[in-house]
Structures are given as C-alpha cells and as structure tokens.
Amino acid sequence: MDKQNSQSTPGKKMTPSAIVSYFDQYVIGQDEAKKTLAVVVYSHYRKLGRRQSTVEIAKSNVLLIGPTGTGKTLLCETLARAIGVPFVTANATSLAQSKYVNEEIEAVLLRLLDRAGGDLAKAERGIVFIDEIDKLKSTGSQRATSGERVQHALLKIMEGAPVRLGSTQSIDTTHILFICAGAFVGLETITANTHAFGFISLAEADNQKILDRLNSRVKPTDLFEFGLIPEFAGRLPVIATFKNLSKDMLLKIMVEPRNSIYNQFREILKNEGVELSIEPRVFEQIAELAFEYKVGARSLRGIFEEMITPVLYVTPDRPEIRKVVIRSLFEDPVFITDAP
Ligand SMILES: Nc1ncnc2c1ncn2[C@@H]1O[C@H](COP(=O)(O)OP(=O)(O)O)[C@@H](O)[C@H]1O
Numbered sequence: 001m002d003k004q005n006s007q008s009t010p011g012k013k014m015t016p017s018a019i020v021s022y023f024d025q026y027v028i029g030q031d032e033a034k035k036t037l038a039v040v041v042y043s044h045y046r047k048l049g050r051r052q053s054t055v056e057i058a059k060s061n062v063l064l065i066g067p068t069g070t071g072k073t074l075l076c077e078t079l080a081r082a083i084g085v086p087f088v089t090a091n092a093t094s095l096a097q098s099k100y101v102n103e104e105i106e107a108v109l110l111r112l113l114d115r116a117g118g119d120l121a122k123a124e125r126g127i128v129f130i131d132e133i134d135k136l137k138s139t140g141s142q143r144a145t146s147g148e149r150v151q152h153a154l155l156k157i158m159e160g161a162p163v164r165l166g167s168t169q170s171i172d173t174t175h176i177l178f179i180c181a182g183a184f185v186g187l188e189t190i191t192a193n194t195h196a197f198g199f200i201s202l203a204e205a206d207n208q209k210i211l212d213r214l215n216s217r218v219k220p221t222d223l224f225e226f227g228l229i230p231e232f233a234g235r236l237p238v239i240a241t242f243k244n245l246s247k248d249m250l251l252k253i254m255v256e257p258r259n260s261i262y263n264q265f266r267e268i269l270k271n272e273g274v275e276l277s278i279e280p281r282v283f284e285q286i287a288e289l290a291f292e293y294k295v296g297a298r299s300l301r302g303i304f305e306e307m308i309t310p311v312l313y314v315t316p317d318r319p320e321i322r323k324v325v326i327r328s329l330f331e332d333p334v335f336i337t338d339a340p
C-alpha cells in the first residue's frame, strides 16, 4: 500500500473558501453552515498535517441542527467528496434500537475501513456522520434510557479510543471527525427562552442583527435541557444551524446544482434523443407546492417525477418526438415531433 498516499491530508490543499466554493456547486443557501463546516474541516486536517505539535489542539466534532430536508446530509456527503476522505453514515435511531450498541458502532467503523479500501491509516482520518442524533434524548422513558446508553457509547469513540475490529485489528478514533445532525424540534423554544440579550435592545438595525444572531445561537446548556447528556453535548463544540428553505431556494435547488433534478431528467431524455424544456413558471409552481409540504427540499423530486412520468412513458414508443415542452404543472406536456 502506498504509505505516502494514505498519510496525505487532503484538507491542506483546500482552503475554507475553496471548500465553500465546492459546496456552492451542489448545495443552495446555508451559507453560515457551509463556512462553519469548511473552517472546522480545514483546521482538522491541517492539524493532522503538522510536523510536530507543541500545542495539543483538541478535535472539534460538529453538530448540525436544522429542519428536515434542508441539506444537512447533502452538505456532509459533498464535504467528503470535496476533500476525498472516507465517509460513512450511521443512524442514531437504529443504534438506540439495537441491543448491542457497541457491536453496531464497530460495524460502522468497519464500514469506514471498507470505504478506505482497507487502508487503516486512511480510515483513521475519515468522517463519521451520525444522523438523527436528537432521537437519543433522555426524558426518563424506556426508549430514552437506551438513547442515553448510546450517547455514552458514542462519547467514548468521539473522544478518541482504540476500538477492536474483529479479532485481529483495531482502529484508533482519535483523529476521526464526527459530524452529528438532527432536527431538534423544540430547541428553538428552549434557545429563545434561555437567552437574555434582548434587554440590550437597540434602535439601530445593525445592532439588532447582531443581537438576533446571538439570540439564535444554541448553547450547550440548551442541548442539555433538550435531553443530551452534558458530556456528550460537550463533545460537539461546533454547532452549525440550517435554515428553512424559502420558495426561492427550493426553485434554485431544482435548476442550479450540477446534479439538479432538472439536469438529471434532461440527461435521461437526451439519451432518448429528446430535448426537455421546462418553462420557469413550472418551477415556481413546484416550489410553491413543496413549500406547503414543509419537508424542505424532500418533496421536490416526488412532485417533479409525477409531472415527468407521462413523458418518460410515451417517448420510448415515439421516436419521432424530438422535444418536450412543459408550460405548466397543470397542463399536459407538448410534444414536438420531426416534420414529416
Ligand atoms: N440546501 C440544499 N441545496 C440543494 N439541495 C438540497 C438542499 N437541501 C436539501 N436538498 C435536497 O433534498 C434532499 C434531502 O436533503 P438532506 O440533505 O437529506 O436533508 P436533511 O437536512 O434532512 O439531511 C437532498 O438529497 C437534496 O436533493
């Protein structure tokens, strides 16, 4: 195995702004979260690349908070691609439902090793993404107790520990970056109630903006009140919040990213020799509808597919069709054929 290669620290080559530029190609909006994540990742991999360490820099695992379908998972997947490190996803809910939490965690790390092509050194610099972390909250119920158990188990590997994988290998999690994510429904209320910056209240709009930002910041004590154990919350020092997507952002998501839904279906139809043209108004209609569904960008694809299915059904039987125009979500598509 190429030692040089396995020891490389990809983040060193990409500055935070370069990482954000890469994000921008795939993820719409969420500028704050993009910057926060880019800085953490840059510092993390930069630290690993240092020749000698005089000052021990602690690892900054990250917590992503935000409504469903706003790009948390997408941003992490994009990140892993950007910096070229092995990346795995785990789900906190299924960890909590398992009887054998430690075995489940081992399985996650084994998958990471697998993604690294069996290169242990590479895996030990990878990223583990744990979704639905808010489902581990403890409230005293039966289910919550298992959540707390999982928090303790995760705490250990997030701090950094050698974990045995099978009988022959062990993986050191010290330099693995953990990114946790969750919707944390109800946290806004806790955060709003625990902040007292309001009394500074000032007339100027700029100052108000700063206050609003301070007020919307999530504190570790808020997470504790929400139901995370303090040690666990303490292991997630960096918090990035994701905002609800506006109609305008939903519209952009359909057309702007490199692999946008529009581009994907244009490609599919191009392979059939058909040009797809959708008028701007249609995207507005879809965005409007998706906004009502309140699941972020998650409903976009479903609505889009429903609209496009009749087209995909017809075109393979009718080779004379060379173009399809969709003018409205509520009108039949127009098929343009070769002149006879
Ligand atoms: N900000 C965004 N920019 C581009 N696409 C997005 C964005 N947010 C969500 N999407 C789309 O919605 C899908 C679901 O988003 P995901 O990242 O899984 O949401 P969650 O925040 O629940 O993890 C993604 O696969 C992507 O297609």
Ligand SMILES: [Mg+2]
Residues within 6 Å of the ligand: 072, 073, 074, 131
């Ligand atoms: Mg997700």
